[in-house]
Amino acid sequence: xxxxxxxxxxxxxxxxxxxxxxxxxxxxxxxxxxxxxxxxxxxxxxxxxxxxxxxxxxxxxxxxxxxxxxxxxxxxxxxxxxxxxxxxxxxxxxxxxxxxxxxxxxxxxxxxxxxxxxxxxxxxxxxxxxxxxxxxxxxxxxxxxxxxxxxxxxxxxxxxxxxxxxxxxxxxxxxxxxxxxxxxxxxxxxxxxxxxxxxxxxxxxxxxxxxxxxxxxxxxxxxxxxxxxxxxxxxxxxxxxxxxxxxxxxxxxxxxxxxxxxxxxxxxxxxxxxxxxxxxxxxxxxxxxxxxxxxxxxxxxxxxxxxxxxxxxxxxxxxxxxxxxxxxxxxxxxxxxxxxxxxxxxxxxxxxxxxxxxxxxxxxxxxxxxxxxxxxxxxxxxxxxxxxxxxxxxxxxxxxxxxxxxxxxxxxxxxxxxxxxxxxxxxxxxxxxxxxx
Numbered sequence: 001x002x003x004x005x006x007x008x009x010x011x012x013x014x015x016x017x018x019x020x021x022x023x024x025x026x027x028x029x030x031x032x033x034x035x036x037x038x039x040x041x042x043x044x045x046x047x048x049x050x051x052x053x054x055x056x057x058x059x060x061x062x063x064x065x066x067x068x069x070x071x072x073x074x075x076x077x078x079x080x081x082x083x084x085x086x087x088x089x090x091x092x093x094x095x096x097x098x099x100x101x102x103x104x105x106x107x108x109x110x111x112x113x114x115x116x117x118x119x120x121x122x123x124x125x126x127x128x129x130x131x132x133x134x135x136x137x138x139x140x141x142x143x144x145x146x147x148x149x150x151x152x153x154x155x156x157x158x159x160x161x162x163x164x165x166x167x168x169x170x171x172x173x174x175x176x177x178x179x180x181x182x183x184x185x186x187x188x189x190x191x192x193x194x195x196x197x198x199x200x201x202x203x204x205x206x207x208x209x210x211x212x213x214x215x216x217x218x219x220x221x222x223x224x225x226x227x228x229x230x231x232x233x234x235x236x237x238x239x240x241x242x243x244x245x246x247x248x249x250x251x252x253x254x255x256x257x258x259x260x261x262x263x264x265x266x267x268x269x270x271x272x273x274x275x276x277x278x279x280x281x282x283x284x285x286x287x288x289x290x291x292x293x294x295x296x297x298x299x300x301x302x303x304x305x306x307x308x309x310x311x312x313x314x315x316x317x318x319x320x321x322x323x324x325x326x327x328x329x330x331x332x333x334x335x336x337x338x339x340x341x342x343x344x345x346x347x348x349x350x351x352x353x354x355x356x357x358x359x360x361x362x363x364x365x366x367x368x369x370x371x372x373x374x375x376x377x378x379x380x381x382x383x384x385x386x387x388x389x390x391x392x393x394x395x396x397x398x399x400x401x402x403x404x405x406x407x408x409x410x411x412x413x414x415x416x417x418x419x420x421x422x423x424x425x426x427x428x429x430x431x432x433x434x435x436x437x
Contacts, residue, residue, distance in 0.1 A: 093141065105373070117147045166307065167303075
């Protein structure tokens with residue numbers, strides 16, 4: 001049976017009866033019997049790669065406006081602060097889309113939802129590229145941010161279409177695509193924008209999004225959604241799951257702490273590189289970020305380790321890795337070639353640990369329920385972004401009070417909090433009686 005049961009053995013509260021199979025009815029599921037999308041076939045390697053590219057394109061739409069913001073200021077004859085509102089609008093829209101649209105992955109057939117979101121994103125990018133002034137551009141950017149949450153829809157969908165023993169590898173590949181989109185989109189936006197003007201990146205990405213939407217409309221198989229809950233109930237369900245699922249809370253806490261450290265690093269390193277110690281321009285931060293492109297190669301490996309050793313083992317290594325990274329990053333305050341090398345190695349280690357931990361956490365939470373993976377992911381990503389926001393805010397204050405050592409200490413403190421929680425869980429799990437079946 002694919003019905004989610006509570007620890008007491010009763011059906012989980014909040015799941016509609018219509019979405020549950022009748023007693024004795026054969027399990028209607030995709031690959032691995034997940035039941036997330038009834039009757040859908042599993043994902044082949046080619047489809048996984050196509051979805052990874054889709055994730056990269058979608059995530060890139062959030063980040064390339066950062067590179068073209070100065071060009072927007074010049075092209076539309078507005079101040080740099082006003083042009084920066086385009087970036088803010090996109091990011092706020094993205095956060096709103098995670099909360100408002102990602103839960104629909106449990107209610108709307110995934111092909112319909114993904115193709116619709118991609119099409120709306122493409123139209124939003126087209127509107128942004130043709131915007132006659134800053135106000136229409138900001139409005140179009142909100143639409144782009146809200147609808148380009150496709151990666152957060154694809155991740156739980158893919159988990160329901162592959163056997164449990166492949167979920168780590170598939171999650172790692174999809175995350176690799178998202179990382180590639182995040183890193184390369186800034187380079188793409190800045191380069192194309194300087195050559196052809198600020199509108200060119202928007203028009204190009206619009207065409208790419210619409211083409212991929214057409215491809216997926218034909219390539220993705222039909223499916224049925226696992227839930228029939230109404231929309232308000234879907235939104236409320238994410239909070240209920242966070243309250244009732246200990247493993248979801250634990251995974252969310254790990255990611256909030258580690259992503260908070262990650263955000264603190266990049267907030268602090270921008271202040272360090274542009275400060276008197278190095279005296280570099282803002283472009284130096286982008287060059288340093290490109291070092292982390294190697295993470296794209298590491299997350300699929302981490303996914304295979306999750307499949308082999310389990311999420312808890314990978315989480316432990318990742319949390320310790322962040323602690324080691326904070327020590328390496330401390331040497332970044334020395335300046336010169338040694339300091340730059342420490343920043344490169346430390347930021348890469350932290351990025352690999354954070355992203356690999358994401359794979360472990362998502363595999364864990366996607367195994368909690370066959371019918372609520374999108375809502376689980378909504379709750380998880382909300383925790384992650386809250387942690388990242390707090391981490392950035394704390395980094396500014398830590399740098400102002402203690403300089404670069406304060407930022408490194410903050411990263412270590414957040415990782416230590418995750419480690420204490422994880423060790424407590426491992427000790428508690430070790431005391432549980434083993435039941436032989």
